[in-house]
Amino acid sequence: MSYVxxxxxxxxxxxACAREYAKNGYDLMLAGRSISELNDFATDLEVRCSQKIELxxxxxxxxxxxxxFYQSLSEKPLGVISAIGLLGNxxxxxxxxxxxxxxINTNFTxxxxxxxxxxxxxxxxxxxxxxxISSVAGDxxxxxxxxxxxxxxxxxxxxxxxxxxxxxxxxxxxTVKPGFVATQMTKNMDLPEKLTAQPREVAQHIFKAQQSHxxxxxxxxxxxxxxLIIRSIPEFIFKKLNL
Amino acid sequence: xxxxxxxSWGKYPRIENRLxxxxxxxxxxxxxxxxxxxxxxxxxxxxxxxxxxxTIVDIKPHDYFIAFDEKTGILHxxxxxLLADILEHFVPRGWFLNVVPGTKLITVGGAIASDVHGKNHxxxxxxxxxxxxxxxxxxxxxxxxxxxxxxxxxFQATCGGQGLxxxxxxxxxxxxxxxxxxIRQTTIKTAxxxxxxxxxxxxxxxxxxxxxxxxxxxxxxxxxxIVQAGDFEAQPAYGKLRYAQKSKRNxxxxxxxxxxxxxxxxxxxxLYYWWPKTGESQQRVSxxxxxxxxxxxxxxxxxxxxxxxxxxxxxxPLENSLAGMTxxxxxxxxxxxxxxxxxxxxxxxANSNYLSFPMEGYSLALDFKVNxxxxxxxxxxxxxxxxxxxxxxxxxxxxxxxxxxxQGYPEIEIFRAFRKKHGMDKTFHSAQSxxxxx
Numbered sequence: 001m002s003y004v005x006x007x008x009x010x011x012x013x014x015x016a017c018a019r020e021y022a023k024n025g026y027d028l029m030l031a032g033r034s035i036s037e038l039n040d041f042a043t044d045l046e047v048r049c050s051q052k053i054e055l056x057x058x059x060x061x062x063x064x065x066x067x068x069f070y071q072s073l074s075e076k077p078l079g080v081i082s083a084i085g086l087l088g089n090x091x092x093x094x095x096x097x098x099x100x101x102x103x104i105n106t107n108f109t110x111x112x113x114x115x116x117x118x119x120x121x122x123x124x125x126x127x128x129x130x131x132x133i134s135s136v137a138g139d140x141x142x143x144x145x146x147x148x149x150x151x152x153x154x155x156x157x158x159x160x161x162x163x164x165x166x167x168x169x170x171x172x173x174x175t176v177k178p179g180f181v182a183t184q185m186t187k188n189m190d191l192p193e194k195l196t197a198q199p200r201e202v203a204q205h206i207f208k209a210q211q212s213h214x215x216x217x218x219x220x221x222x223x224x225x226x227x228l229i230i231r232s233i234p235e236f237i238f239k240k241l242n243l
Numbered sequence: 244x245x246x247x248x249x250x251s252w253g254k255y256p257r258i259e260n261r262l263x264x265x266x267x268x269x270x271x272x273x274x275x276x277x278x279x280x281x282x283x284x285x286x287x288x289x290x291x292x293x294x295x296x297x298t299i300v301d302i303k304p305h306d307y308f309i310a311f312d313e314k315t316g317i318l319h320x321x322x323x324x325l326l327a328d329i330l331e332h333f334v335p336r337g338w339f340l341n342v343v344p345g346t347k348l349i350t351v352g353g354a355i356a357s358d359v360h361g362k363n364h365x366x367x368x369x370x371x372x373x374x375x376x377x378x379x380x381x382x383x384x385x386x387x388x389x390x391x392x393x394x395x396x397x398f399q400a401t402c403g404g405q406g407l408x409x410x411x412x413x414x415x416x417x418x419x420x421x422x423x424x425x426i427r428q429t430t431i432k433t434a435x436x437x438x439x440x441x442x443x444x445x446x447x448x449x450x451x452x453x454x455x456x457x458x459x460x461x462x463x464x465x466x467x468x469i470v471q472a473g474d475f476e477a478q479p480a481y482g483k484l485r486y487a488q489k490s491k492r493n494x495x496x497x498x499x500x501x502x503x504x505x506x507x508x509x510x511x512x513x514l515y516y517w518w519p520k521t522g523e524s525q526q527r528v529s530x531x532x533x534x535x536x537x538x539x540x541x542x543x544x545x546x547x548x549x550x551x552x553x554x555x556x557x558x559x560p561l562e563n564s565l566a567g568m569t570x571x572x573x574x575x576x577x578x579x580x581x582x583x584x585x586x587x588x589x590x591x592x593a594n595s596n597y598l599s600f601p602m603e604g605y606s607l608a609l610d611f612k613v614n615x616x617x618x619x620x621x622x623x624x625x626x627x628x629x630x631x632x633x634x635x636x637x638x639x640x641x642x643x644x645x646x647x648x649x650q651g652y653p654e655i656e657i658f659r660a661f662r663k664k665h666g667m668d669k670t671f672h673s674a675q676s677x678x679x680x681x
Contacts, residue, residue, distance in 0.1 A: 023332075044308045047308035
């Protein structure tokens with residue numbers, strides 16, 4: 001069995017990616033916490049696509065379990081997609097370091113722990129792909145979500161470095177920076193319709209871009225230019241903005 | 244929960260509402276306590292106000308495939324699954340839906356609630372006639388499964404019942420085997436209404452048939468059009484079944500109102516009529532271009548501008564069809580309000596559901612851009628409809644009166660009584676059901 005491993009599989013973007021990859025003929029291993037909640041979803045994929053779907057329990061925050069998790073896979077994956085992410089609550093994270101730490105660990109530290117194990121294996125085998133879902137929030141810190149943003153910035157830098165290191169080993173690393181996506185994470189936010197992607201669109205974009213070895217994608221594509229503008233605002237102005 | 248103004252495909256009317264979602268059956272049951280005017284909504288492709296209410300329940304997230312039996316072709320899906328998803332995954336494996344309407348972008352729940360029909364109605368009936376079982380959450384917070392044999396009244400009220408009997412959760416539908424994914428199509432260009440009717444008669448053995456009518460033509464040319472019929476080819480055209488996604492064009496913005504005027508529409512209709520060969524011709528076409536030509540234009544409803552449009556679809560009993568259709572087409576042609584895409588079809592016998600639209604006779608569907616004059620015209624058409632004992636299709640309707648509606652549906656009182664008896668009228672309502680006292 002040659003399959004794609006999806007981490008954080010319960011997220012809406014992960015589920016959309018699972019559908020997209022299964023539709024295109026890939027078997028899947030879906031990893032996440034309380035993964036049995038995805039039983040019906042796995043059946044859905046099997047009925048739709050006749051692909052083989054496996055579920056595997058993974059608590060990403062238990063970093064000391066990562067090595068045994070990966071070693072326990074009898075066959076190693078073709079590629080891995082990390083859709084792990086926790087938006088959290090900015091004002092809570094400002095007052096409560098425990099919450100801030102959970103955000104940083106979930107969005108950055110724990111992912112680094114697991115992806116490093118996988119990257120070492122891929123490097124040795126000289127094949128594989130790693131797709132990391134970061135965020136536009138990591139491109140510049142804003143007062144509305146800078147703890148989350150800082151962790152995502154770390155993840156983006158990590159993926160960029162990993163790409164640099166693994167290119168010579170024919171391992172493809174892709175950074176995905178979604179803007180607004182209509183998911184559970186954002187369901188209570190009032191998002192502008194034109195700039196909000198559906199998880200399915202993001203997944204189609206990821207699949208296409210991964211297949212054609214893109215390095216860094218923004219989804220929707222407009223966000224690349226929005227962030228270009230946001231990044232080029234001089235700091236003495238930026239610091240006064242209400243973003 | 245914030246309020247938003249929502250509309251259906253016709254963009255008329257717009258109704259302020261709260262959109263609610265549920266994750267599991269327990270939450271679904273809790274939702275039903277929150278409002279006494281609640282309606283489920285699928286992909287928002289009904290045209291008028293049948294899925295608009297002050298409280299709308301979004302069933303689209305519930306889009307899991309549950310099981311498929313290769314032996315019987317029975318597919319078990321949640322109500323939010325799009326017909327497009329079923330086709331995408333099952334056409335390449337040699338299966339097709341028994342009934343598809345003119346768009347594949349509707350949910351299974353919506354297909355049942357409107358008991359949709361397609362180009363093969365004369366042979367295969369409505370969508371519900373291929374549904375093995377439906378599971379729904381009733382007003383009494385009970386999960387009930389109904390079918391032609393079990394809880395038959397609930398089944399007959401639910402199919403075509405516009406979501407007024409409960410929240411559809413899942414359904415078992417029967418697929419049919421196909422050996423090819425292309426259609427052999429016969430096209431007949433007709434000179435007038437009599438000629439068009441004759442073409443339908445001639446083609447009645449074809450599995451699928453439909454006609455496009457130039458509703459601006461008058462006098463001797465009244466009712467001229469293009470009749471198309473076809474069936475799946477007996478051999479796969481390219482060695483195997485396939486279902487390629489065609490590139491879509493998106494009508495991204497509302498067109499300014501002046502773009503569609505009597506002259507441009509007349510020119511479009513003349514061109515569309517002129518395009519096919521005179522007489523009879525044959526073509527090989529794909530599933531999408533035969534069944535769902537308009538799906539290739541994303542957001543085509545933007546063509547009618549911000550104020551939107553109403554679609555007027557009615558059916559006349561066979562014995563009144565020629566006389567009635569002639570009178571109605573004359574009125575439409577004089578008004579110069581009609582737009583393109585008037586669709587005519589000969590239907591087969593009615594089924595036993597209380598509010599299903601089809602009956603034996605001819606149906607015509609056409610779009611009218613919303614403006615000051617159009618509602619008065621539609622009232623005049625309603626008068627002709629009543630005269631010829633016709634009925635209006637609820638899935639398209641946004642404005643018909645209770646009187647005109649109920650003269651066309653002889654079983655409406657059974658439906659009303661059934662709703663009252665089971666307390667459904669205290670929970671489920673749409674803007675349409677309030678207007679028509681459903």
